[in-house]
Amino acid sequence: MLPLGLLFSLNVFLSIGSSSQGAQIIDVERKIKILEDENRQLTQTLVIKTSLTKVSERVEELNLVRPTQVVYLNKSDTFAKLP
């Protein structure tokens, strides 16, 4: 009778254990999904924000202008030369 009781208890214990582990897995998977979604959102924002076309349009909206003349300096000796 005792072994049967032990077996029954073990069975109940294992069932509860596996059930709670299953719930943990679901919880971890849910968290992974949330992180994946956040990651995807951030990537989507990056994709849009790094668009040069969009930046150029914004530059025009802000009335920023390109330099009309670039001044080139003669290549001179290096600064802070060693003695």
Next chain:
Amino acid sequence: MEIETRLVIIKYLFVLMGVVLLIRLFYWQGLMASELSEQARAQHQSSNQILAPRGNILSQDNTWLAASQEAWLLFASKPELKEDTKTIAVKLAPLLGEEKERIQSLLDRPEAVWIPIKHKISTEIKKNIQAMEIAGIGFDKQEMRVYPEGSLSAQLLGFVGKDEEGNDKGYFGLEGQYDLPLSGKPGYLQREADARGAPIIFGDSKEISAVGGADLVTHVDKTIQLVVEQKLKQGLEKYGAISGSAVVIDPKTGGVMAIASFPSYDPFKYYDFTDELFKNPVISDTFEPGSVFKPIVMASGLDAGVINPETVCDICHGPYKVDKYFIETWDQKYYANSTMTDVILHSDNVGMTYVGNKLGAERLYDYLDKFGFGGLTGIDLQGEANPRLRKKGTWNVVDTATAAFGQGVAVTPIQMVKAIAIIANKGMNVEPRVVDKIKGLGWEQDLPQSQEKRVISETAANQVTKMMIQAVKNGEAKWAVPKGFNVAGKTGTAQIPLQGHYDAEKTNASFVGFAPPSDPKFVMFITLKEPKTSPWASETTAPLWFSIAKEMFPYLGIQPGD
């Protein structure tokens, strides 16, 4: 009632109950067995497809040229609809940008149960629809291709359409050429679950991991690409050309820094454009190059040792007769005793005929073959054209003479830029490549670079480079050169062949060049088809080339005098 009668009634009642029980058992265990098993399996076993996103196409700074984003399929489950179809259509139409009649006709489709309404809607639109809480309207996860730069480099990238089975498939450009590595392989997860859907630890489970598509890291420089596209578009309008192309490559690696053509299309809405626009003219359009071809033939002559920069042309004093034809210069001016440098400087057809004669047909053919004409450049883009050279051994004197100044041969812009890049690369072979490396999660693979192969000697390359510097400094387009900068270049104005003769009015204008000549950072080729303001390259493509180069000089750290 007597006790016997009661017993009989109870007996029959038990028998009846037994029969009913048997019938019920037969119903559940016999007739309904398979359906119930199915329901139990559905409850115990959850199965999901794991989506594999398509790889991204990145520029050289690892920002996006094409990216995959989450999208949704909007569907209606007809048995669950609670509102009438007209009301639903009116609600959905403004959000989807569709006509309500079309949505209603979809929803009213007879015998349909599950109706897809619109593919690939964004998450934002999905949220707006969800907020309306329309019963029977649902979403399935999909993937959408986005091109953050819009139509920028459309013909380089290609687009993603559908194959015969309705799966995503890349067409044209990089999407077509690298469809296999870009495409992911979806996975599958099946496992036993309890009534709440939580997995049973000791239950059966089967998982096939999804393999996401690999990312392509290209040599494309978005800054240069943007400048080239903007300037080319302006150039087309300014000079009234019907189309135009530009390509910029790094002569040391063959890496394609920019490719642009107009007219173009929007890869996000490819279905709104005609098929002709999908081809990339830089790799698929063939044309007679005209004078931009002269440095190639001159370099061949120098490498073969049949001429040197100071060799005097003894036929350059006037039109030169070849067979029954007269070879003339483009401006009818003739320079007796021109040196080879003068020949390039004046873009002298007679002088080039002289070089062609010195080389001879066989040797000229061999050099053109070595420069890559008549064959594929091997660029990693779908749809490269391969205009053949006339078969070796069949070239007559006229063919040799005309080929020497770029007539009677057909080339593609990519072949042309490759050949000039060989000169810029001190005579070493250059293979144009768009993709630098392919990378996935935790791995990266460099793609093979150009084979180390010498096409012409370094001396010959340097000699022809000096001639091209002179052609820019003192040639017809000298007015367009930014002050103080050294550029090796050559204009080309080619008549357009038309059913056995040349069109008297129309031309293709081209300019090819590289800078700085001593240590070239880029080679750029531009061609405009039928410019209206002037037929001459010196007045169209040359100033356009320099207006782009002017923007690139500070960006690439090129200074006056370099």
